[in-house]
Amino acid sequence: MAEARSIKVEGTGLRNGVAEGPNKFVIYASEKHDVSKIQIGFDGPGQPECRLNTKKDKSIDVTYTSPVAGEYKIHVRYDDKPIPGSPFKCKIIGDVKGAVDKVKASGDTKEGKVNVNNTILVDGREVGILGGLSGSTEGPSKPDFQFKQNDDGTVAAVYKPTVAGNYKITLKFQHYNIPGSPFTVSVK
Numbered sequence: 195m196a197e198a199r200s201i202k203v204e205g206t207g208l209r210n211g212v213a214e215g216p217n218k219f220v221i222y223a224s225e226k227h228d229v230s231k232i233q234i235g236f237d238g239p240g241q242p243e244c245r246l247n248t249k250k251d252k253s254i255d256v257t258y259t260s261p262v263a264g265e266y267k268i269h270v271r272y273d274d275k276p277i278p279g280s281p282f283k284c285k286i287i288g289d290v291k292g293a294v295d296k297v298k299a300s301g302d303t304k305e306g307k308v309n310v311n312n313t314i315l316v317d318g319r320e321v322g323i324l325g326g327l328s329g330s331t332e333g334p335s336k337p338d339f340q341f342k343q344n345d346d347g348t349v350a351a352v353y354k355p356t357v358a359g360n361y362k363i364t365l366k367f368q369h370y371n372i373p374g375s376p377f378t379v380s381v382k
Contacts (some may be wrong), residue, residue, distance in 0.1 A: 196226035206326055206343075207256070208282040212290050213263045215368055219272065221246040221254040229254060231273045237281070238266030243380035263288030293321040297375075303374060306381040308358045314365065316372060319347045325349060326367055333361030333381070355381045 205219025214284065223229055227352040229248050236242050247255040267281035287293050297318040306312035316327060327349055329339035334357035342350040351365055364376040 196224060196228070197274075198275035198277045200224060201227065201232070201270075201272050201277040203270055203277060203279065203282070205256075206282070207258065208268060210285055211258075211260065211284060211286045211326075212293075212368065213260050213286050213288045215290065216257050216259060217225060217242075217286070218255065218257050219239045219268075223252045223272075225252060227252060232272040233269075233274070235271075236260075236266055237269070237270040238284075238286070239251065241307070242266075249338060260284070260286045289374065291366055291370055293318075294367045294372060297372045298369065299365065299372055299374050299377075302379065303363075303377045304379060306353075306355060306361070306379045308381055309352050309356055310377075311352050312381075314351045314353075314363070315344075316349045316351055316365065318348075318349070318372075319366070327372075328366050329353070330364045331355075331361050332364075333357075334359035347353035358382050 202222040208219035208220040211217030229252055240260050242258040242260040244258040263286050266284040267338050268284050270277045270280045280378055299316055301315040302312040303314055327341055329338055329351055335355050337353040337355045340352045358381050361379045361381055362376045365372050
């Protein structure tokens, strides 16, 4: 018999998010679980709208939109029993543009190396932005970004250009550029 304690949950939307924006996390159930017994609830200053999308592998993409900023608790239960870690404390912030303006970037923002992982460290801990970033590059090659959540709450934006030259690196939270973005990076 499947139990609540064997269900795992991951995603930045469990710890932080933005009001009026999509916030996401994923529930990982096994083949033994009846996904219809999974329940999600919120305690906080507003009642978020929540959408669930169950995939073939029984993982569930959860997207919720909170009408107001504030401190929330997200309850995830299976068969009326809390899963490990539930309830999750989540900070929803309001003024997205104002919050993004307080994000700091450091690392390889001016110079990079070809065929090497280059890292821009993004620090949004002051305003509760711990993930949800997107990135793009313009230049001689089109390296993809990988975003790694660090233990200290910062995010490493890692890219590996394969051709030397000048690149325009854009990092965003939702549709707002973080301060300094786009970065002009000389890759040698």
